[in-house]
Each structure stands twice: as structure tokens, then as C-alpha cells.
Amino acid sequence: MHLIDFFDYGVGHDPVAECLVEGDLRMSYAQVDEWTHRIAWALADQGIGPQGRVAVLSPNNVWGYIAILGTQRARAVWVPLTARASVDEIIAHLRRTQSEWLLYHSEFDGAITRIVAEVPSLRGIVCVDQATGPHGGLAQWTASRAGQLFPLPDSDMRDAIFRITSSGGTTGAPKAVIQTQIGVEANMATFMAIAHDPLPRYLLCNPMTHAAGIVSFHVLARGGTVHILRTPELDKVVDLIETERITALMLTPTSIYSLLGKPDIRNRDFTSLRHFIFGAAPMATEKLREAIEVFGPVMMQIYGQTEASTALAAMLPHEYARFAADPSLLHRLASCGRATPFTRLGIMSSTGELLPRGERGELVVRGGMVMQGYWNEQELDTGASKFGWHHTGDIAYEDEEGYFYIVDRVRDLIISGGFNIFPSEVEQVVWSHPAVQDCAVIGVPDEKWGEAVKAVVELKPGASATGEEIMALCKEKLGSVKAPKTVEFWDELPRSPLKKVLKKEIRQRYWSAS
Structure with a gap:
């Protein structure tokens, strides 16, 4: 089974049921289904066949979501591009994956000229949330195939590539990760088994390129509704x-x-x-x-x-x-x-x-x-x-x-004076302080111990605490070896587009100086 097969199963539940909702825009399964066929035909007419690499650059948006489903109808490989990434990062992933086509949201109009110039593998681009435009709009691009059903492939393509996504880069340089349709099957089966919800109404508010988007796909198979919020x-x-x-x-x-x-x-x-x-x-x-x-x-x-x-x-x-x-x-x-x-x-x-x-x-x-x-x-x-x-x-x-x-x-383990210290254990104690919003515990260079435990803390708005309080709390709960030797308060911890704390960036501040 392919992702689009699960969507088709949802269409069969009730074609007039609400499928995608964003603000005042409410689209039925039948309406979304028609657009996926139009996009698949348009890609095929441009020579993008099965397993061709099609990138989608869009914030959480109905038309960006439909573009993803359209690439899957064409049996192409979806190349997700994180909307919150820098233009340099977007170009790097397009070049890394040798993407052939780009479906983008008008939010990125200002970056498109540079992207096209620096990604020689791109054969074409289309704006998905505009009917027409200098690079073509979705309605204009797909008009000649309106009302035509895209044919099923000759084989089930179960082991085909689903998408080539970028690793987070939180522990090193980003890599292009190949995920298959077998993985889609496994995810669908898993959420069908563990998330019992006959007609779910799912709020997609974290990036659709990441886990929240993958979770949303089982909602389609159930005939439920995906409500889309940009951020x-x-x-x-x-x-x-x-x-x-x-x-x-x-x-x-x-x-x-x-x-x-x-x-x-x-x-x-x-x-x-x-x-x-x-x-x-x-x-x-x-x-x-x-x-x-x-x-x-x-x-x-x-x-x-x-x-x-x-x-x-x-x-x-x-x-x-x-x-x-x-x-x-x-x-x-x-x-x-x-x-x-x-x-x-x-x-x-x-x-x-x-x-x-x-x-x-x-x-x-x-x-x-x-x-x-x-x-x-x-x-x-x-x-x-x-x-x-x-x-x-x-x-x-x-x-x-x-x-x-x-x-x-494994990479975050702190070795101080020959003792192995796991930052997450210390973070659990720091988090328990009523004034703490978030924290990161890292090892910093120390002449005597090799590494010393340091807590970098973000306080709740309007709250106050001292480093001595937090060190004393950790010493009481964990003992002196694991307790932070120093505490720093930052207004805001650095985070990835998924709001994961970037320990790599925090750590670099102390290790680069050494």
C-alpha cells in the first residue's frame, strides 16, 4: 500500500465529508481528490514519472498539503522542505537530493530566483497557492487535465521511496534520509492500532514536514478531518x-x-x-x-x-x-x-x-x-x-x-572525573523547580575534571531564581557529583524549527572558546 491508497480509502468513506480545513476554507474529500489527480497529471506531462523527486516548500497550508498528496498520486518522491529553514538550508537540501521539480508557496516568492539559479537539477517550479503567476499557478498549470483520473501504476510499488527528508542536524551536519512506502504502511498500521478515534478531527499546527504531518495521514485513512494552522x-x-x-x-x-x-x-x-x-x-x-x-x-x-x-x-x-x-x-x-x-x-x-x-x-x-x-x-x-x-x-x-x-x-553523555553523568537525569530535577520554564544541561571544559556539569536555564515569564537554589536542589536530589557546578540564565534557549533545544549550539559557546 502507498500513501495515496490510504487517502483513496478515506475518500471512499464519504466523498462529501470535510477533509482539509484552514480558516474559512473547507474542502471535501472529493475536492481534494480531484486536485491530487490534476497535480499528478501535470507532473507526468512534464516528464516527472514514478520516483522522480518533487520538492514541496510551503508552511502549513491546505494547498501545500494537497501538493504533497499530488506528488504521491504521481508515485513521485516527496522532498520535504522546512518552511522555517534558511534559504541556504533549503538550497542545500534541494542540491543534496537533486530535486527535479519544486511546488512552492507564494510566501517564498522573494527567494525563488535565487533557488532556481543555485539548484541546476530543477526542471520547473509552480506556485501552489496562486491560480496564475510568473512561474505558473496551480490552476493554470493543471487546467488541461481537469476532471481526468490519473491511472494506477502497473505494480504496487510497496518498496518505493516515499520521501527524502533532512535529518534535524541537531548533532551534526544534516543528512538526506530515505523513507519508503513500507514505512508509511507501518505508520498507518501503528496509529490505527494505538490511536482509537473513529472520525478524528486532528489539528495540524506543528510543521507538516515533520512528525505532526506524518501523524495526520492516518486521519485521512479514517475519513476524518485535518484542521491546518500555519504555526x-x-x-x-x-x-x-x-x-x-x-x-x-x-x-x-x-x-x-x-x-x-x-x-x-x-x-x-x-x-x-x-x-x-x-x-x-x-x-x-x-x-x-x-x-x-x-x-x-x-x-x-x-x-x-x-x-x-x-x-x-x-x-x-x-x-x-x-x-x-x-x-x-x-x-x-x-x-x-x-x-x-x-x-x-x-x-x-x-x-x-x-x-x-x-x-x-x-x-x-x-x-x-x-x-x-x-x-x-x-x-x-x-x-x-x-x-x-x-x-x-x-x-x-x-x-x-x-x-x-x-x-x-550517546553524544550528550558527560564524563566528569571518570563518572558518567546523563544530562537528562539532571534536567528532570532542574525542570521540577517552579520558576523553570526549560533548561539544558551540558558538559563544559574543566581543567581538573575534564568536563564539569553546567545548567543553562530559561525561566518562566516574571519568575525568578538563583543559581545557588538550582544547584542546591540538584545536590539534594542527585548528590554532589551530578549536581551542576555552574548555572547560567538565558532569556531564551536556542531551538530548532520543531522547538527542540539545540544543545549543539549551547555547547559550542563554551567549547569553541576552549
Whole structure:
């Protein structure tokens, strides 16, 4: 099965049902379906055949979303471009993937001349949210094929490339990651199994190029509605949950912390929610308990990464609710959940042995969600798939009931005076301070210990705290070895377009000076 086959299944549920909603624009399944056929024909008429590489550059937008589905109808390879990336980064990914066609939003009109000049592989470009334009508009480009159904391929193309996306670059230079239609199948099956919601109303407010977009696809297969918000403006998010009776959405922990800090948040209506999904980073357990109190027993975590997207492990709402209510099980709030039904997880030593429950090692995975490899960088594939498993780069352990706990990234481990210190353990304590909005714990150069533990803290608006308070709290909870030796307060931590804290940038400030 191909992504577009799942969409077609949704069309068959009820063609006149609402499929995509953005502001006052409300489009039925039949309307979206017609546009996907028009786009597929237009690509084919320009010589873009199956597995041709078609990039889509758009913020969260109905027409950008339809463009993605149109590339899939053509059986082309979708090349996602992050709307919040710099023009340099956009050009780099287009060149890296040798993209042949670009479907773009008018927001990027000012950058198009430069993009075309610097990406020689591009054979054509079209603006998707305008009917006409200097580079062609969607209606104009597809007019000759209106009303014509695009034919099914001669084979099912199950193992074809779905998309070539960019790794986050939070730990090194971005790489082009190949994801297949087998991965689409695995994701669809997983969300059908773990997210029971007959006719979901999903709010897509995080970038559609990332996990939130992948999660939205199963909504189409169910015949549900995807409500599109350009950016996760939190006041609008809450308003839409109430007015559109949203049943599911996905936000980062950072955005959830900001929501919890809103003074009227406990007076708003979240009774329609069934799944409030978070991922991309761990969530502070104290704030998770608060989220369950505010939003109800709907919190759901998914764990994945670009190279193995999107839900390798999951903690489901009923599990969080049970653990939060039982003092003997509160420690489980720190878990990312159990392996999802179509994935096998393990904990591996550096020499390739699978470790017993309770021992720490690298989290490894097998299953359809694992990438095919890196585009034109085959030498990197070997390191990521040693010993027959995909290596996530996360240090973790599994408890006696199969729940996995991410201890830290292998690259983030701090070695101070011969002791291994996991920053995430320290961050959990720092987050528990009532004045702390977010934090990052890193190792900084130290002449005596090699590395010293440092906490970089972002406070809640209007709150105050001292470094001495935070160091004393950590020393009380963790002991002197793991407690930060210094604390710095920053107005705002550097974050990626997905709101992940960029430890690499924080670390560089201290290590480049050394």
C-alpha cells in the first residue's frame, strides 16, 4: 500500500465529508481528490514519472498539503522542505537530493530566483497557492487535465521511496534520509492500532514536514478531518480545540509548558480531546502530571526519529492516567512507553550483544519504519545498521514490564572525573523547580575534571531564581557529583524549527572558546 491508497480509502468513506480545513476554507474529500489527480497529471506531462523527486516548500497550508498528496498520486518522491529553514538550508537540501521539480508557496516568492539559479537539477517550479503567476499557478498549470483520473501504476510499488527528508542536524551536519512506502504502511498500521478515534478531527499546527504531518495521514485513512494552522500560536490552538471540537493534536513539550503557563488555561474546554500527542524531546515528569490534570487523561507520547519515523514506542493515555494516579508507579511517567505493535526494540552493548532488562545500552530497532539509508551517503548506512539493527544513538534501558526509558543521547553523555553523568537525569530535577520554564544541561571544559556539569536555564515569564537554589536542589536530589557546578540564565534557549533545544549550539559557546 502507498500513501495515496490510504487517502483513496478515506475518500471512499464519504466523498462529501470535510477533509482539509484552514480558516474559512473547507474542502471535501472529493475536492481534494480531484486536485491530487490534476497535480499528478501535470507532473507526468512534464516528464516527472514514478520516483522522480518533487520538492514541496510551503508552511502549513491546505494547498501545500494537497501538493504533497499530488506528488504521491504521481508515485513521485516527496522532498520535504522546512518552511522555517534558511534559504541556504533549503538550497542545500534541494542540491543534496537533486530535486527535479519544486511546488512552492507564494510566501517564498522573494527567494525563488535565487533557488532556481543555485539548484541546476530543477526542471520547473509552480506556485501552489496562486491560480496564475510568473512561474505558473496551480490552476493554470493543471487546467488541461481537469476532471481526468490519473491511472494506477502497473505494480504496487510497496518498496518505493516515499520521501527524502533532512535529518534535524541537531548533532551534526544534516543528512538526506530515505523513507519508503513500507514505512508509511507501518505508520498507518501503528496509529490505527494505538490511536482509537473513529472520525478524528486532528489539528495540524506543528510543521507538516515533520512528525505532526506524518501523524495526520492516518486521519485521512479514517475519513476524518485535518484542521491546518500555519504555526502553533497557542491562543489559536486553544480556540480551535474548543470551536472545532478537536480530538487530537501534536505539540512539543516546550509548547505544552507554555500552554500550562497561561493564566486561564484551567478554565478552557478540552473535553473533546482524546489524544494530546507529544514527542521530539522528553517531557518533565512534574509538568506531565500537571498536563494530565489540566487536559484530562489524554496525554500520549510517541518516540521516534527521522531515521526511524514515527512511533517506535508509545505511551498511551490510559497508561499515563494510571501511572499518575498510583504513587508506586509515578516513576513510569519518565518512560517513553513500550514498543509499538509493528516494531521490535532492544538494548545493545557496544559489541553487539542484546542486554537483559534493567541494563543500560544503546536503543536499537527493527521494523518497517526504519529508513532505507542515506541518499548518496552509503558509507553512513553501515554505522547506523551495525549488527543487523538500526542504532538510534539513544542510551536507554527496559524495565521488567517492557517499558523503555531514554537516559540520554550517546553524544550528550558527560564524563566528569571518570563518572558518567546523563544530562537528562539532571534536567528532570532542574525542570521540577517552579520558576523553570526549560533548561539544558551540558558538559563544559574543566581543567581538573575534564568536563564539569553546567545548567543553562530559561525561566518562566516574571519568575525568578538563583543559581545557588538550582544547584542546591540538584545536590539534594542527585548528590554532589551530578549536581551542576555552574548555572547560567538565558532569556531564551536556542531551538530548532520543531522547538527542540539545540544543545549543539549551547555547547559550542563554551567549547569553541576552549
